[in-house]
Amino acid sequence: MNSDVQKIFRRILALISSEIRFEESRKMLLRFYPVSDPSEIKRRQEYFKKLFELARKVDRIEGLEKPEFKLKRMSDRVLIVGREEYEKALSLGVCDVNVEGSYDLILGSVIKIDEISPEEVVPEVFLTELYNKRDSLREVSRIMELVGLESVTPEILMEVEGIKGHVETLKSIEYFEEFVYRKLDEVRKAIEDRIESERIVFEGKEILEILEKRSVFGEKIHEIEEMIEEEVRKAEKEIAERFGLFTEVFAKQGMPRVDENGLERARREVEKNAKLEFYLKCREILRRLKPLLPKLEEEYRLIFEIEMAKGIESLFGHHCFPEFAEGAISFVEGRNLFIENPQPVSYIIGEGKLNGFDSGERIVVLTGANSGGKTSLLNLIVQIQLLAQMGFPVPAKSAVTEIVSEVYFFGRKKAVYGAGAFETTLKNFTKALVGEGKKLILVDEFEAVTEPGAAIKMLSILLKIAHERGFYVVVVSHMAENLSLDFARVDGIEARGLDENLELIVDRQPKFGIIGKSTPELIVERIYRMSKGEGRKILERVLHAFRKR
Numbered sequence: 001m002n003s004d005v006q007k008i009f010r011r012i013l014a015l016i017s018s019e020i021r022f023e024e025s026r027k028m029l030l031r032f033y034p035v036s037d038p039s040e041i042k043r044r045q046e047y048f049k050k051l052f053e054l055a056r057k058v059d060r061i062e063g064l065e066k067p068e069f070k071l072k073r074m075s076d077r078v079l080i081v082g083r084e085e086y087e088k089a090l091s092l093g094v095c096d097v098n099v100e101g102s103y104d105l106i107l108g109s110v111i112k113i114d115e116i117s118p119e120e121v122v123p124e125v126f127l128t129e130l131y132n133k134r135d136s137l138r139e140v141s142r143i144m145e146l147v148g149l150e151s152v153t154p155e156i157l158m159e160v161e162g163i164k165g166h167v168e169t170l171k172s173i174e175y176f177e178e179f180v181y182r183k184l185d186e187v188r189k190a191i192e193d194r195i196e197s198e199r200i201v202f203e204g205k206e207i208l209e210i211l212e213k214r215s216v217f218g219e220k221i222h223e224i225e226e227m228i229e230e231e232v233r234k235a236e237k238e239i240a241e242r243f244g245l246f247t248e249v250f251a252k253q254g255m256p257r258v259d260e261n262g263l264e265r266a267r268r269e270v271e272k273n274a275k276l277e278f279y280l281k282c283r284e285i286l287r288r289l290k291p292l293l294p295k296l297e298e299e300y301r302l303i304f305e306i307e308m309a310k311g312i313e314s315l316f317g318h319h320c321f322p323e324f325a326e327g328a329i330s331f332v333e334g335r336n337l338f339i340e341n342p343q344p345v346s347y348i349i350g351e352g353k354l355n356g357f358d359s360g361e362r363i364v365v366l367t368g369a370n371s372g373g374k375t376s377l378l379n380l381i382v383q384i385q386l387l388a389q390m391g392f393p394v395p396a397k398s399a400v401t402e403i404v405s406e407v408y409f410f411g412r413k414k415a416v417y418g419a420g421a422f423e424t425t426l427k428n429f430t431k432a433l434v435g436e437g438k439k440l441i442l443v444d445e446f447e448a449v450t451e452p453g454a455a456i457k458m459l460s461i462l463l464k465i466a467h468e469r470g471f472y473v474v475v476v477s478h479m480a481e482n483l484s485l486d487f488a489r490v491d492g493i494e495a496r497g498l499d500e501n502l503e504l505i506v507d508r509q510p511k512f513g514i515i516g517k518s519t520p521e522l523i524v525e526r527i528y529r530m531s532k533g534e535g536r537k538i539l540e541r542v543l544h545a546f547r548k549r
Contacts, residue, residue, distance in 0.1 A: 001034070001406075001407055001408075002407075002408050002409065002410075002428065002432070004408075004409040004410060004411045005382060005386070005407050005408065005409045008379060008382050008383065008386065008409065009034070009386055011338065012337060012383060012386065012387070013029050013030075015315055015337055015338075016029060016308075016311055016312055016315055017029065017311070018315075019310075019311035019312075019314045019315045020307055020308060020310075020311035021061075021307065022061075022064060022304055022307050024066065024300075024304040025304045025305070025307040025308040025311065026308075028304060028305060028308050029308065032044065032390045032391060032392065033390070034386050034389035034390050034407075035389060035390075035391075036389065036403055036404070036405050038324060038403060040391070041324070041388075041389060041391045041403065042391075043391070044390070044391020044392075045321050045391050047391070048309065048312075048321075048391065048392065048393065049321065051305055051306065051308075051309040052309050052313060052393075054147045054302075054306055054309070055306045055309040055310045055313065057146050057147050057148075058143055058146050058147065058306055058310070059146075061139070061143060061303060061306065061307050061310075062139060063135055063136060063139050064136055064139055064140070064300075064303060064304075064307075065133055065136040066133075066136070066300045066304075067129045067130055067133045067136070067296075068129065069118075069125055069126050069129055070125070070129075071092070071093065071094050071118055071122065071125060072094070072122075072125065073093060073094055073095060074094055074095045074122055075095075075096075076275060077095045077096075077121075077279075078095060078096040078097070078098055079092075079095055079096070079097045079098070079116070079121055080097075080098050080099070080100055080102075081097065081098075081099065081100065081116060082099070082100055083099050083100075085116055086099055088116055089116050092116070092117075092118055092121060094118060094121050094122045095121060095122070109272075109276055111279075111280075114287075119283075119286055119287075119290055120283065123279065123282040123283040123285075123286040124278060124279060124282045126282070126286050126289075126293075127160060127163050127281075127282040127285055127286055128163075128167075128282075130156060130160045130289075131160045131163055131164075131167060134157060134160065137153045137156060137157050138153070138157065140153045140296075140299050140300065140303060141153040141154055141157070143303050143306070144299060144303075147306075149302075151299055152292040152295045152296055152299070153296065153299070155289075155292065156289060156292060156296065159285050159288060159289055160285070160289075162281065162285050163278070163281055163282060163285065166274070166277060166278040166281055166282075167278075169243065169274050169277075169278075170274050170275070170278060172242065172243070173243070173267070173270055173271050173274055177263060177267065179239065179242065179243075180239065180249050180258060180263060180266075181258060183235040183238060183239060184235070184250065184256060184257070184258055186235065187228075187231045187232055187234075187235045187250070187256050188255060188256065190231045191227060191228055191231055191255070191256075194227055194231075195224070195227070228255070228256060231256075232250050232256050235250070236248065236249070236250065243270045243274070248262060249262045249263045249266050250262075312392065312393070315337065316337070316393060316394075316395045317335070317395065318395075318397065319393040319394060319395050319396070320393060320394060320396055320397060320398050320399060321393050321394075322384070322388040322393075322394050322396075322398075322399035322400060322401050323399070323400045323401075324388075324400070324401060324402065324403055325400050325401075325402065326402050327350050327351040327352065327402065328348060328349065328350035328351050328352040328359070328400060328401070328402065329348070329349045329350055329381070329384075329385065329400075329401045329402060329440065329472055330346075330347065330348035330349070330350070330352055330354050330359075330399065330400050330401070331346065331347060331384055331394065331396040331397075331398065331399035331400075331401075332346045332354070332355070332396060332397045332398045332399070333345070333346055333396055333397040333398075334346065334347065334380050334384055334394070334395060334396040334399070335380075335395045335396065336376050336377075336379055336380045336383065336395075337383055337395055338376075338379060338383075339376060342376070343373070343508045343509070344397075345373070345377060345380060345508055345509055345510070346509065347377065347380075347381065347510060348512075349361075349362060349364055349381075349472050349474060350362045350402070350472060352400070354512075357512045357513075359489070359512065360489075361487065361488055361489035362467065362470065362471065362472050362473065363463050363466060363467050363473045363475075363485065363487055363488040363489070364473065364474045364475070364488065364489050364490075364491055365463075365474075365475050365476075365477050365480045365483060365485075365488055365489070365490045365491070366378075366474055366475065366476045366477070366491050366492075366493070366510065366516075367476075367477060367478065367480045367490060367491065367492045367493070367515050367516040368492045368493030368494060368495075368510070368515075368516025369493055369494065369495035369504065369506050369516060369522070370520075371504075371506070372493040372494070372495060372506045372508060372516065373493055373506070373508035374444070374476045374493055375411070375412065375444050375476065376508070377474075377493075377508075377510065378409065378411075378442045378444055378474060378476065381440075381442060381474065382407060382409050382440075382442060383395070384396060384399060384401065385401060385404065385407055385440055386407065388401050388403075389403060389404075402438060402472075403438070404437075404438040404439055404440045404472070405437040405438050405439065406432075406437060406438075406439045406440070407439070407440045408428075408432040408439065408440070408441045408442065409441075409442045409443075409444075410425065410428060410429065410432075410441075410442070410443045410444060410446075411444050412444040412445045412476075425446065426458070429441075429443065429446070429462055430462075433462065433465050433466055433469070433471070436469065438470070438471075438472075439469075439471040439472065440471070440472045440473075441466060441471055441472065441473045441474075442473075442474050442475075443473070443474070443475040443476065444476045445476050445477065445478070446458075446459050446475060446477065455479065456479055456482050456483060459475065459477070459479070459483065460483055460484075460485060463475065463483075463485060463487075463488060464485070464487070467485075467487045467488070480515050481515065489512065489513060490513065490514070490515055491510040491511065491512050491513065491514065491516075492510060492511050492514045492515045492516025493506070493507070493508060493509075493510050493511075493516045494506070494507055494511060494514075494516045495507075495516075495522050497522065498522060498525065498526055498529075502526045502529060502530065504522055504523075504526075520546070521543070521546040521547070524539060524542050524543050524546060525543055527539055528540060528542075528543050
């Protein structure tokens, strides 16, 4: 592919990508670079045919997010291994690693693992991601059911629900201190209410005893202390039920208050226990789910492929898978992907029959009206050839093409006239003709880079060389009448005339073996019919000169 063909290839991919919502599906397009291996193209065609069958069963794909198990370093654990396993453990990069025997005394929780792997060391990473992607897993389950295939997602969804309580506990730890202070307020309010409701009072005799012995006062204080103790125990029980750890966080001398040191110790202990229980639960579940993860990966890949297929069909509309045969490149009702609502065009290069026309030439000169669709036809030919050799369907009713080893397209450049432009064009065209093999060469107005006389001579010999080597060539030119090539066919895109508003009527379907009617003649006619006086007489003579040819 030369640069112009590569631009068309990238534009095709960009158009398909614009119809696809998921980046994973867009990346899949890059797997389908054009190839020349017939068996590989056939394999791709069968792949897409099956994929399109599945895609048509799926109404939509929404909220699809593939779980990404991104490992991260955990500072709350250390992995202790033998010397022979140290490098492997260190390469995981998920926590600190030490060698057995480095410590005489190990305090805290010691947990044995089955193997040195991320799944055993940081199972929370896997379970948390699956838990957070439950909606996506449900969408996978729905789509797999639509296409009639079994899915592992129902089992995975059922298992990951097992960490729900642990997730909620870990989240609630962030509010541990707030929860304790809220309980403190409730305790104080409860004590005040009880004292108010019980109306602790002293009788006259008791007042005398207080003054003499102070024993009655002590009994009443004891009653209040028991009341405070009861309310505090009730609050600490609620904290234990909420966070799974019984701890004393209230100082009970006088009205209860929070013991700040005790609160910090309790928070650390609650967090440690919650993380330990979460780790153990995640590891337990992941050991059951691990064999299912490769299948889950396959299911996501299939759905991303289905999205890719839906994007292709959305862009192409009606399409077909081309047949491959030697001797011709042809298609019926092809539609240019780069044009909105294009007129379908049928065309053939090489040997064969198309719409009743018998073709035998591989060299074609395409003529006709300016803005009549000649460049668009060259683009369409490239599009269909590239898509065919990508293994894709093509935007046509039917197509038969030969697999080629190289495709060249020399588009018409703006402001190209001059020695430098001529030299570049000639070098590139010559390069395309060098070597053997099967080639498709498309040239848009070769004569635009030099004088018409020189262009005719060079184009004649270059096309002769291409003919001798059996290449397929289509050249857009306004000099067909001056090219005397018995091996080439001349086709024309005609402007049929002017409508009632004096606008050009162009039939973009080329007529085989016929030079296309020139647009300048019709433009002269339009100006002539709109003119008056002396100017009209001058234009009449110009128009007569055109028609006299």
